[in-house]
Amino acid sequence: MLVLRRVVAEIMKLPPRHPAVERSCVSVLAPCWLLLLGHRSQLKLAFPRFGYAPEDTGAITQHLVRFTLGGLAATAALAREPGGV
Numbered sequence: 001m002l003v004l005r006r007v008v009a010e011i012m013k014l015p016p017r018h019p020a021v022e023r024s025c026v027s028v029l030a031p032c033w034l035l036l037l038g039h040r041s042q043l044k045l046a047f048p049r050f051g052y053a054p055e056d057t058g059a060i061t062q063h064l065v066r067f068t069l070g071g072l073a074a075t076a077a078l079a080r081e082p083g084g085v
Helices: 002-012 019-037 040-046 054-080
Strands: none
């Protein structure tokens, strides 16, 4: 968690103990936990076109990275505003 916090803080250009960094760490981890621990059959029922085949890995990875970096950028910008958290 310390490594993740440092990486997220560096990407966001905020101190590692900033509340926005800690919240963002949870947001980064949540989809990973869902994909690792979620029941595949339930995920397929809920999201049938998600892409569960090995050849979908690249598209899923690109999406998760793009979504995460966009969210971190938006959250960091708000956190840097006066009174932003």
